[in-house]
Structure formats: C-alpha cells, structure tokens
Amino acid sequence: xxxxxEILKQLHPDVDFALxxxxxxxxILDSLDIVTLITEINCTFDVSxxxxxxxxxxxxxxxxxxxxxxxxxxx
Amino acid sequence: MSFTSASFLLFAVLTLLLYYxxxxxxxxxxxxxxxxxxxxxxxxxxxxxxxxxxxxxxxCGHLMQKRADAEDAFVEANRETLSKAERKEFRAAEKKKxxxxxxxxxxxGFGVLAVVKYTSFVLSGISSIGQxxxxxxxxxxxxxxPLGISFYTFQSMGYLIDVYRKTARAEKNPLRLALFVxxxxxxxxxxxxxxxxxxxxxxxxxxxxxxxxxxxxxxxxWGYFKKLIVADTAxxxxxxxxxxxxxxxxxVYVLLLILLYSAQIYGDFTGxxxxxxxFSELLGIRLAENFDRPFSSRxxxxxxxxxxxxxxxxxxxxxxxxxxxxxxxxRFSKWSREKLGTAVGKRLPVYFATVTTWFLTxxxxxxxxxFIVWGLLNCLVILVSQELQPLYDRFNRHFPRLTASRxxxxxxxxxxxxxxxxxRSLDCYRNVPTTFRMWASMLTDWNIGxxxxxxxxxxxxxxxxxxxLLGGILLLALGSRLGKKRxxxxxxxxxxxxxxxxxxxxxxxxxxxGAYGIGYDASQFIYNQF
Amino acid sequence: MxxxxxxxxxxxxxxxxxxxxxxxxxxxxxxxxKQEGALVGEYYRETTAHDLLFIGDCEVYECFTPPTLWEExxxxxxxxxxxxxxxxxxxxxxxxxxxxxTPKAVVFNVYALKYGTPQNEAYNRMTLDGMQLSRExxxxxxxxxxxxxxxxxxxxxxxxFHSRWDELSAEDWQYLFHRDTVSHNGYLMQTGILPxxxxxxxxxxxxxxxxxxxMFYLEQMRLLCEEKGVALILVKAPTNSxxxxxxxxxxxxxxxxxxxxxLSYYNFIGLDGEIGLDWSTDTYDGxxxxxxxxxxxxxxxxxxxxxxxxxxxxxRENAEIAAVWEEKLDAYKQEREKGNTP
Numbered sequence: 001x002x003x004x005x006e007i008l009k010q011l012h013p014d015v016d017f018a019l020x021x022x023x024x025x026x027x028i029l030d031s032l033d034i035v036t037l038i039t040e041i042n043c044t045f046d047v048s049x050x051x052x053x054x055x056x057x058x059x060x061x062x063x064x065x066x067x068x069x070x071x072x073x074x075x
Numbered sequence: 076m077s078f079t080s081a082s083f084l085l086f087a088v089l090t091l092l093l094y095y096x097x098x099x100x101x102x103x104x105x106x107x108x109x110x111x112x113x114x115x116x117x118x119x120x121x122x123x124x125x126x127x128x129x130x131x132x133x134x135c136g137h138l139m140q141k142r143a144d145a146e147d148a149f150v151e152a153n154r155e156t157l158s159k160a161e162r163k164e165f166r167a168a169e170k171k172k173x174x175x176x177x178x179x180x181x182x183x184g185f186g187v188l189a190v191v192k193y194t195s196f197v198l199s200g201i202s203s204i205g206q207x208x209x210x211x212x213x214x215x216x217x218x219x220x221p222l223g224i225s226f227y228t229f230q231s232m233g234y235l236i237d238v239y240r241k242t243a244r245a246e247k248n249p250l251r252l253a254l255f256v257x258x259x260x261x262x263x264x265x266x267x268x269x270x271x272x273x274x275x276x277x278x279x280x281x282x283x284x285x286x287x288x289x290x291x292x293x294x295x296x297w298g299y300f301k302k303l304i305v306a307d308t309a310x311x312x313x314x315x316x317x318x319x320x321x322x323x324x325x326x327v328y329v330l331l332l333i334l335l336y337s338a339q340i341y342g343d344f345t346g347x348x349x350x351x352x353x354f355s356e357l358l359g360i361r362l363a364e365n366f367d368r369p370f371s372s373r374x375x376x377x378x379x380x381x382x383x384x385x386x387x388x389x390x391x392x393x394x395x396x397x398x399x400x401x402x403x404x405x406r407f408s409k410w411s412r413e414k415l416g417t418a419v420g421k422r423l424p425v426y427f428a429t430v431t432t433w434f435l436t437x438x439x440x441x442x443x444x445x446f447i448v449w450g451l452l453n454c455l456v457i458l459v460s461q462e463l464q465p466l467y468d469r470f471n472r473h474f475p476r477l478t479a480s481r482x483x484x485x486x487x488x489x490x491x492x493x494x495x496x497x498x499r500s501l502d503c504y505r506n507v508p509t510t511f512r513m514w515a516s517m518l519t520d521w522n523i524g525x526x527x528x529x530x531x532x533x534x535x536x537x538x539x540x541x542x543x544l545l546g547g548i549l550l551l552a553l554g555s556r557l558g559k560k561r562x563x564x565x566x567x568x569x570x571x572x573x574x575x576x577x578x579x580x581x582x583x584x585x586x587x588x589g590a591y592g593i594g595y596d597a598s599q600f601i602y603n604q605f
Numbered sequence: 606m607x608x609x610x611x612x613x614x615x616x617x618x619x620x621x622x623x624x625x626x627x628x629x630x631x632x633x634x635x636x637x638x639k640q641e642g643a644l645v646g647e648y649y650r651e652t653t654a655h656d657l658l659f660i661g662d663c664e665v666y667e668c669f670t671p672p673t674l675w676e677e678x679x680x681x682x683x684x685x686x687x688x689x690x691x692x693x694x695x696x697x698x699x700x701x702x703x704x705x706x707t708p709k710a711v712v713f714n715v716y717a718l719k720y721g722t723p724q725n726e727a728y729n730r731m732t733l734d735g736m737q738l739s740r741e742x743x744x745x746x747x748x749x750x751x752x753x754x755x756x757x758x759x760x761x762x763x764x765x766f767h768s769r770w771d772e773l774s775a776e777d778w779q780y781l782f783h784r785d786t787v788s789h790n791g792y793l794m795q796t797g798i799l800p801x802x803x804x805x806x807x808x809x810x811x812x813x814x815x816x817x818x819x820m821f822y823l824e825q826m827r828l829l830c831e832e833k834g835v836a837l838i839l840v841k842a843p844t845n846s847x848x849x850x851x852x853x854x855x856x857x858x859x860x861x862x863x864x865x866x867x868l869s870y871y872n873f874i875g876l877d878g879e880i881g882l883d884w885s886t887d888t889y890d891g892x893x894x895x896x897x898x899x900x901x902x903x904x905x906x907x908x909x910x911x912x913x914x915x916x917x918x919x920x921r922e923n924a925e926i927a928a929v930w931e932e933k934l935d936a937y938k939q940e941r942e943k944g945n946t947p
Contacts, residue, residue, distance in 0.1 A: 027380075030380075031391050032425055032457075032461060035395070035396070035400070035424065039405065042405050043408075048400070048405065051396045051397035051400055052240035054392070081757050539770075572609055572612045575616045575617070579619070579620040582620065583624065587770055588767075589767070590768075591764075592764055592767065
C-alpha cells in the first residue's frame with residue numbers, strides 16, 4: 001500500500017489518494033495518468049495489468065487498485 | 076435518406092407507429108427491417124458491405140465464444156487436478172488461440188474500411204512518389220464509401236474485442252447481431268455504442284412511456300433546430316470562405332471562418348446526435364451520450380473528454396490502453412528507464428501510445444494529410460500541456476485567487492475553444508499548406524476594417540442571415556446553460572402544454588428561418604462521410 | 606387530462622393556421638413584376654365557355670389577343686400559356702381544361718417542342734404554382750421537376766419560399782387574399798416598341814431532331830383532342846430574331862407530323878406581307894415577340910382562317926356572353942390606351 005501511494009503521489013502531489021473514492025469519475029486520473037501508473041505498477045509489483053482490466057471500477061481508489069494487483073498476482 | 080429529408084420524417088413516423096402497435100416481441104425485428112430499408116435507400120450496393128461486416132463479426136464472435144466456453148468448462152472440470160501454474164498456462168494458450176480469431180476478424184473488418192476509405196489516398200501517395208522519380212501517374216479508382224461504414228465498423232470491432240476479452244458474451248442469434256451492427260438512427264453520425272450497453276436496450280420489449288416519449292420529441296426538435304438554423308446557415312458562409320474565389324478571404328476572415336465552422340460543426344454534429352438519441356428515446360432505447368457541453372472545456376484534454384465522447388473512449392479503450400500495456404511496450408519502458416533515466420523512460424511508452432492513437436484518430440476522420448496533421452496537432456497540444464503541468468501548478472499556487480476566479484475559467488474556456496477551432500480549420504481547407512498559409516495570414520493581414528465596409532456580407536450571409544445565425548447561436552448557448560443541471564426537454568416533458576407550445580414554436584422557426592430548400596444547397600451531415 | 610389534450614390540439618391548430626397564413630404571405634404575388642407568373646391561375650375566374658383554347662409558351666400569350674377575336678369575329682377564346690411552358694406542362698394544362706369545357710378547337714404553338722427535359726425551376730414555379738390542385742397538376746409537377754426540386758415543395762410552397770421573409774414588400778400584404786387580373790383572357794399586353802435591328806441567323810445545331818419526349822406529349826395532346834372531339838391546330842408564331850430561332854429542320858418535322866395526322870399547321874414566319882406585320886413597329890423586344898399592335902394584326906389574320914376552317918359564327922347575339930365580353934373588351938382598350946400615352 002505504501003509503495004502504491006508513493007507512486008500515486010508522484011503523479012499528483014497535491015492529491016491525498018488515501019481519501020479519494022472516485023479517482024476516475026472526479027477526473028483526477030486521466031488516461032495518460034493511468035498508463036503511467038500501470039507502467040510503474042508493473043515495474044514495482046511484478047504483475048502485468050492487461051487492457052481488459054482497465055475499467056473505472058478497478059482504478060476508483062487506492063484500495064481498488066491494490067485489490068486489482070493482489071487479484072492479478074493471485075491468478 | 077438524410078435526417079432532414081421529408082422521406083426520413085415519414086419513415087420515422089411509420090416506424091414508430093408499427094413499433095408500438097406490433098406485438099412487443101417483434102419490436103427488434105421491426106427495427107432490423109427498418110434499418111435495412113433505411114440502408115437500402117442510401118444505396119443498395121452498400122448493403123453488401125454491411126452484410127459482410129455483420130457476417131465476419133458474427134462468425135468470429137461465435138468462434139471465440141465457443142473456445143472461451145470450452146476453456147471455462149475444462150478448467151472447471153479439472154479444478155482439482157490442475158496446478159495454478161498449469162491453469163495459467165492453459166488459459167494463456169487459449170487466449171492466444173482466441174487472439175488469432177480476433178485478429179482475423181479485425182483484419183477483415185478494418186480491411187474493408189481501409190480499402191474503401193484509404194485506397195485512393197494511399198495510391199495517390201504512391202503515385203506522387205512515383206512521379207517524383209519520373210513514373211507515369213497511377214490511375215486512381217473511385218471507390219464508393221458506404222454510408223456510416225466508419226461508425227458501424229468501429230462498433231462491430233469493439234464488440235469483437237469485448238468478446239475476446241470476455242467482457243461481453245457473443246450474440247447467438249445472427250439477426251440480433253445484424254441489428255446491433257445496423258441500428259439505423261446511429262448509422263449516419265454515430266454514436267459508437269458498446270455491445271454491453273446497446274444490446275439489452277435493443278432486444279428488450281418497450282412499452283410506450285409518455286414522459287420519455289415527450290422528452291424524446293423535444294430532443295429531436297432541438298436537433299433539427301441546431302442543424303437547420305445554425306449549422307446550415309453557417310455552412311453557406313463556411314463554403315464561400317473556404318472556396319475563397321477571389322483570394323481575399325485571408326486575415327480576419329480566417330478567424331471568422333474558424334468561428335463559423337465551430338458553429339456549423341457543433342450544430343451539425345450535436346444536432347444530428349440529438350436527433351439520433353432523441354429518436355431512440357421515442358423507441359424507448361437509451362444511447363450513450365456523445366457530447367457534454369464541449370465548448371466550455373478549459374483544456375484540450377477536457378475538450379476531448381466532452382466532444383465526440385464515444386469515439387474518444389473507443390480509441391482509449393481499444394487502442395491507447397492495449398497499446399501501452401503490451402509486453403513489448405512494457406519491456407521498452409524498462410529498457411528506456413535503464414538507458415535513458417527514469418524521467419524519459421516513464422514518458423516514452425505513454426507518448427508513443429498517445430501519438431499512435433492520435434494518428435489513428437486523425438486517419439479515422441478522413442483519408443488525407445489534413446486529417447493526420449489535425450490529429451497530431453491535437454496530440455502535440457495535449458502532450459505540451461502535460462509537460463507544462465508543473466508550471467501551471469506553480470502558477471496556481473502563486474495566484475490562487477486569480478486562478479479560482481470565474482474570469483480565469485472563462486479565459487481558459489475561450490482559449491481552448493479558439494485553439495480547437497484553429498486546429499479544426501484543417502478540416503475546412505482540406506489541404507495542409509493552404510491551412511498553414513491561412514493561419515499565417517491572420518498575423519500578417521490586418522484587414523479587420525474591411526469587415527465594416529461590407530465585408531461581413533461578402534460571403535453569402537445577408538444581414539438577415541446573420542441575425543438568424545446569431546439568434547440561433549444565442550438560443551443554443553441559452554439552452555445549454557439552462558440545461559446544465561437537468562435538460563430543458565425533461566422539464567418541459569412534465570408540462571405537456573408548454574412542451575407542445577415549444578414544439579410548435581420550434582417548428583415555425585425552423586420552417587421559416589431554416590436554411591433548406593432551393594437557394595441553399597441541400598446539405599448532408601458533415602460527419603456521415605467519416 | 607382532457608383539458609390538456611384540448612389545449613395541445615388548439616395549439617397545433619393555431620400553428621397550422623399560422624403556417625397557412627405565412628404561406629399566403631410568402632408566396633410571390635407576380636402582380637407588379639414578372640406578371641407571367643400570374644397567368645395560369647387566372648383561367649379559373651372565367652365564367653363562360655370558350656370556342657378556342659390557345660396553349661403554349663410566351664409565343665401564345667404575347668401574339669394572340671382574345672378581345673380582338675371577339676371584337677372582329679364574336680369568337681370567344683382563352684390563352685393558357687406561361688413563360689417557357691414546356692410541352693408536358695401544356696399537355697396537362699390542356700387535360701385540366703378539357704375536363705371543364707369542350708371548345709371547338711385547341712391551338713397549340715409548337716416552339717416549346719424543342720425542349721425534351723425539365724429546364725428551369727423558376728419557370729416551373731410560375732407555370733405550376735398557379736394551377737389548382739388536381740391529378741393533372743401532380744402529373745405536371747412530376748414531369749417538370751429539375752434536380753433538387755421536390756413534389757412536397759409544390760404542395761406546400763412555404764417550403765420553397767420561406768426565405769422570402771426578409772424581402773417582403775407592400776405587394777405581399779396587399780395581395781394576401783386576392784389578386785388583380787393582369788391578362789386579357791391570357792393575353793399579357795405589351796405596348797412598348799423596340800424595333801428589330803439585327804438580321805442574324807440562328808446558330809447551327811448539332812442535332813435538329815425534336816426530342817422524343819416533346820413529340821410524345823404532342824401525340825398525347827392529339828389523342829386527347831381526338832377523344833374529346835376537339836380539333837387540334839398547330840401554329841408557329843411569327844418571330845424575327847436569332848435568339849428564338851425556328852429552324853427549317855424543326856418546321857419540316859412538325860409539317861410531316863401534321864400531315865401524317867391530318868392536322869392543320871400554320872407557320873406565320875415569313876408571312877409578314879399577308880399579315881401586315883412591320884418589324885419596326887410591331888415588336889417590343891427587337892423581333893422576338895410581337896407587341897399589342899403586331900398581335901392584333903396576327904389575330905385578325907388568323908381569326909379569319911379559324912372562322913373559315915371551323916365554321917365559327919360568333920356569339921354576338923347571345924346577350925349574356927356579349928355582356929361578359931364587352932366588359933373584357935373595354936378593359937383591354939383602356940389598358941391599350943394607357944400604354945399609348947406614356
């Protein structure tokens with residue numbers, strides 16, 4: 001979680017990602033951010049997020065992203 | 076049959092009558108029949124193209140689904156015996172096989188589009204290269220461009236990708252799939268719907284719902300107003316300014332062209348979509364919105380989230396994301412990070428995917444360099460503003476009062492509007508060097524005085540045309556502002572008498588002031604060639 | 606609920622009435638200017654039957670004067686011609702008229718047979734908008750439409766003329782519900798004089814065959830007249846201008862057709878001596894059309910032929926008809942007088 005929050009912080013230093021619940025709907029993360037984020041996650045966590053998993057629900061909050069990473073790691 | 080023809084109105088009324096009188100389980104069959112009649116009137120030979128795409132889409136979707144079902148059944152049956160690694164490996168192998176089917180579908184589907192839309196562009200490119208080396212010019216065949224082929228191809232290919240990704244189940248009934256591909260209200264100008272959204276709407280039974288019907292009527296009428304009064308009046312001027320017969324329409328006229336073309340394309344495209352979505356609402360079918368008051372966007376990125384939304388998300392979901400998360404792209408990213416440093420490495424894959432996506436977006440709009448340059452310029456603006464983001468952030472921190480003010484927001488919206496308009500004018504001149512020359516002339520030709528010496532009426536708009544156009548634009552802005560929270564038509568739909576009065580008023584205004592009939596060229600929607 | 610429906614119905618009715626009013630207002634009136642546009646509609650005002658019906662283009666409504674036929678021979682007649690009236694338009698107008706009356710003879714001027722395809726939207730409008738709604742009108746519209754025209758815009762002319770809202774004049778308000786009579790039984794009077802000056806011949810054509818479509822409608826006219834027991838007489842009005850040139854090759858085809866079908870065909874070109882035409886005083890546009898002085902001479906000459914050929918005796922003894930026609934003659938003479946004293 002710490003690592004993930006660190007990555008997110010780099011993207012938008014002015015946002016407190018631990019509190020945000022709807023990162024996509026509120027327009028905090030756009031498509032460019034998402035791809036940067038995925039690249040970072042792939043490097044850091046050694047998972048690969050496929051294109052079909054890029055849906056708003058999976059990126060709505062830091063928790064959701066973490067859940068996605070864990071699920072992919074699991075499979 | 077264009078939306079503004081009397082025959083379309085008649086066709087629409089007949090379809091509606093049958094739709095609500097036939098037994099409800101036949102409704103989708105009626106829509107399929109109506110769609111093919113509609114398409115037949117557009118050109119009987121076009122039917123072959125849409126039938127081909129439908130067949131390819133059906134077969135590939137069906138094959139992929141069969142494999143996917145077998146795969147799931149196998150994994151389920153051998154849950155105990157298979158290890159996690161084995162399961163993963165099996166699924167990966169199956170995915171590869173599905174991918175082959177997908178690839179075939181995409182090649183065939185986009186292949187048709189590429190042949191009819193881009194052959195002459197590619198050939199003329201080859202020909203001019205050849206001529207530079209002294210070869211004889213090639214004969215360039217004139218291929219017909221079937222109505223709405225870009226829209227239905229994208230919609231079908233999106234469906235195939237969804238089936239491949241297992242986010243949608245393939246449709247078993249070929250006739251139902253045929254309706255998904257050919258649903259006539261969106262054949263002309265989109266929107267590009269997703270199977271998961273549209274299919275349940277198309278195939279469920281619809282009872283007549285008075286409120287939604289009234290709201291739909293309001294939306295259709297508003298669409299006609301936008302199209303016939305704003306877009307088609309502006310088009311007269313745009314045509315004359317672009318044609319530029321005496322070569323005098325430079326400098327301030329280019330700025331006027333940008334403004335007028337913005338009005339034209341906004342009225343034409345959002346009006347057409349209003350007719351499409353409104354008519355669907357009459358049928359009880361809800362379509363995805365394609366616009367969200369785009370001209371109040373404060374940045375290019377925001378603008379592209381609010382203009383032609385279904386195309387934007389299509390490219391994001393089916394091109395941009397897949398491209399940027401491919402294994403090779405991720406490897407490329409790692410490599411560049413090691414060799415070129417984190418800052419560059421982080422950016423390279425994103426930039427590469429962005430440029431590619433915008434290149435394709437440009438190409439989708441038309442076969443021509445102007446469209447490609449148009450796409451790349453949009454991309455450039457987005458990437459530059461991305462890079463400048465830290466600068467903006469600093470500015471915001473230094474002047475928080477200023478940047479939070481309404482005036483600042485208005486300035487940002489105006490800036491975005493003008494910038495987008497400027498880039499969009501590539502679409503008017505249809506020629507890159509000409510467009511660049513025209514842009515330059517805005518800085519070199521200071522002919523603003525001419526406007527007040529008869530210049531304003533020198534390109535086909537009389538004083539009364541100007542009044543109609545400006546009045547129409549004002550009304551559009553007002554309607555958009557009032558409908559910010561809740562669309563005006565929904566408010567009216569709860570007050571049937573007011574709605575009736577508004578419809579009557581709109582009808583009289585359109586009939587009287589609309590730019591249609593002899594004297595004006597009967598215009599087709601701008602977006603149907605794309 | 607009921608009240609709401611009634612309210613909406615009232616609103617719709619009001620809108621339809623408003624659109625109807627706008628249509629009346631926006632349609633061109635053809636009163637002060639382009640009076641040719643008013644000609645076709647004036648036929649419906651006639652209260653008495655006619656011995657002769659003239660059909661054709663400008664060459665009929667500028668070259669024959671019904672009041673003269675009455676004054677000299679007691680013969681009643683009407684001219685149903687309009688600007689560039691095409692053969693199919695003439696045919697359907699004839700069909701419409703023969704449903705209402707049965708004259709002794711129909712006189713058709715052959716010049717327009719040179720046209721085989723729809724020509725000009727504005728002229729279509731001037732001919733067709735004046736017709737009352739009928740099967741013939743619909744057929745005439747279908748046969749006449751140029752590219753981009755629609756049947757609907759003839760049924761609802763508002764769709765065609767809506768953009769006139771910014772050029773409305775006093776005339777449009779004045780003639781909202783009525784029109785003045787601009788013709789004398791279809792004759793549009795021209796009192797000016799512009800002598801003929803040039804002696805140029807017509808430019809040579811690649812193909813002199815009269816279009817099959819045109820000849821088809823001529824044949825239809827012949828069959829229709831035959832069926833109704835009305836004589837069909839073909840004429841070619843005198844012209845002396847290279848602009849509206851009548852080629853000998855065309856003339857031969859008409860003469861052949863007339864002979865084959867035992868019709869009378871009178872070509873007045875070159876009969877200046879017999880008729881008494883003087884091209885320095887009898888034309889208002891340099892030899893293309895006759896003015897009132899020329900038209901009276903031609904009518905007088907042709908009237909005699911018609912009376913002889915058809916055995917017309919006139920209706921002078923019929924008090925009712927005479928009263929109607931003396932009034933027409935008075936109006937004609939008054940306008941002629943006004944034209945003489947500029």
